[in-house]
Amino acid sequence: KAGVTQTPRYLIKTRGQQVTLSCSPISGHRSVSWYQQTPGQGLQFLFEYFSETQRNKGNFPGRFSGRQFSNSRSEMNVSTLELGDSALYLCASSGLAVDPDTQYFGPGTRLTVL
Amino acid sequence: AQSVTQLGSHVSVSEGALVLLRCNYSSSVPPYLFWYVQYPNQGLQLLLKYTSAATLVKGINGFEAEFKKSETSFHLTKPSAHMSDAAEYFCAVSLHTGGFKTIFGAGTRLFVKA
Numbered sequence: 001k002a003g004v005t006q007t008p009r010y011l012i013k014t015r016g017q018q019v020t021l022s023c024s025p026i027s028g029h030r031s032v033s034w035y036q037q038t039p040g041q042g043l044q045f046l047f048e049y050f051s052e053t054q055r056n057k058g059n060f061p062g063r064f065s066g067r068q069f070s071n072s073r074s075e076m077n078v079s080t081l082e083l084g085d086s087a088l089y090l091c092a093s094s095g096l097a098v099d100p101d102t103q104y105f106g107p108g109t110r111l112t113v114l
Numbered sequence: 115a116q117s118v119t120q121l122g123s124h125v126s127v128s129e130g131a132l133v134l135l136r137c138n139y140s141s142s143v144p145p146y147l148f149w150y151v152q153y154p155n156q157g158l159q160l161l162l163k164y165t166s167a168a169t170l171v172k173g174i175n176g177f178e179a180e181f182k183k184s185e186t187s188f189h190l191t192k193p194s195a196h197m198s199d200a201a202e203y204f205c206a207v208s209l210h211t212g213g214f215k216t217i218f219g220a221g222t223r224l225f226v227k228a
Binding site: 004033035042043045048056058090092101102103104105106107108110 | 146148150155156157158159160163165204208215216217218219220221
């Protein structure tokens, strides 16, 4: 069974630009969560989507947004990039009926903002 | 509010020695607790999880953790460290709030000396 895939794996942007990251969950999983990982702040929860609806949201500014499609694939968007947005963005999926609470993580997208 | 505290940002052990990584949590409801491992430039991999079935949880790669409610702890152990165990380890608690989100500890980097 294929794991969680994230594209692109690496991204370099400049301040003020916007970026869209993509996540394809494990087949059958309906919940997708996004996390930001930085050396200073660690792993921080961004948001969770389930059946195209945002169920939970972390404490990030409105520049961070996301969406989920009918096939459970998800995208997150960051507008007006700041240097502090440089991070590893991790996507995780879950949702097997027998194991609903376990999240399976993708390899991440490394975003560098110059 | 729920939180996770990992004691020690860095732990160093010799190959063959006991590994002990400490995690304490606070939760107003019975928690779901997890340990994840992250190797360089990779996403997080689930080591084990506690969901109230048994207090001693066995995971992959010889790791296990014991849930102690009285101490609000969920420490990770492995009897004999291997060089390949060198990585960063995250303790996490899963919250159910009409969906769920996962709160991670700050992480503990494990070094294994030959």
